[in-house]
Amino acid sequence: MIKLPLEKIPEKGFVLADFADTTVFEPYEIKNGELCLGSRKVFEQQIPIECHFFDETSELRLVHRESRNDTIEILLRESDETDMDQELLYTQEVLLKQEYTSRDDMPKKLRIINRFVYSDNDTLILNNYRISLPRYT
Structure with missing residues (x-):
């Protein structure tokens, strides 16, 4: 383990x-x-x-x-993302397979925050990402 x-x-x-x-x-x-x-x-x-x-x-x-x-x-x-260039953050919500969402205590979607950076050659690359829960207002 x-x-x-x-x-x-x-x-x-x-x-x-x-x-x-x-x-x-x-x-x-x-x-x-x-x-x-x-x-x-x-x-x-x-x-x-x-x-x-x-x-x-x-x-x-x-x-x-x-x-x-x-x-x-x-x-x-x-909190790390507040210091980043907000134009280099891309947030998306993805639906989960029904096999994972059949229980009431499970979310139907996940929120993915993609963190991009520019390389030395000015190419936009995905540097990292963070999985989160969707924000409902």
């Missing part, structure tokens, strides 16, 4: 994790220093290839590198 940095994971939100044989997408919560989610057994038995813990304002992404047997941690926060 991968050691999860619970102190960096948003306290309550959703997890989207890709394993070799399955994808997990469900709500989670951290209670008394433990990760509470329905698919905990999958996390105990396998190392996710890529894993996103996110809420409305932050995401912790974990990417496992099998060749080095280590995990890259990327912490992305909405």
Whole structure:
């Protein structure tokens, strides 16, 4: 099992994790220093290839590198985007497959904030992205 940095994971939100044989997408919560989610057994038995813990304002992404047997941690926060050139941020909402949205506690869409930068050759490239929940007003 991968050691999860619970102190960096948003306290309550959703997890989207890709394993070799399955994808997990469900709500989670951290209670008394433990990760509470329905698919905990999958996390105990396998190392996710890529894993996103996110809420409305932050995401912790974990990417496992099998060749080095280590995990890259990327912490992305909405507050980081306020200092960015707003013209280089592109937000989109994507619909989720029905198999993931059949439960009442699951969102129907995800919000993706794409972070672009210009390369040294003035080419626009996608530098990073953050998964979030849609904003409803």
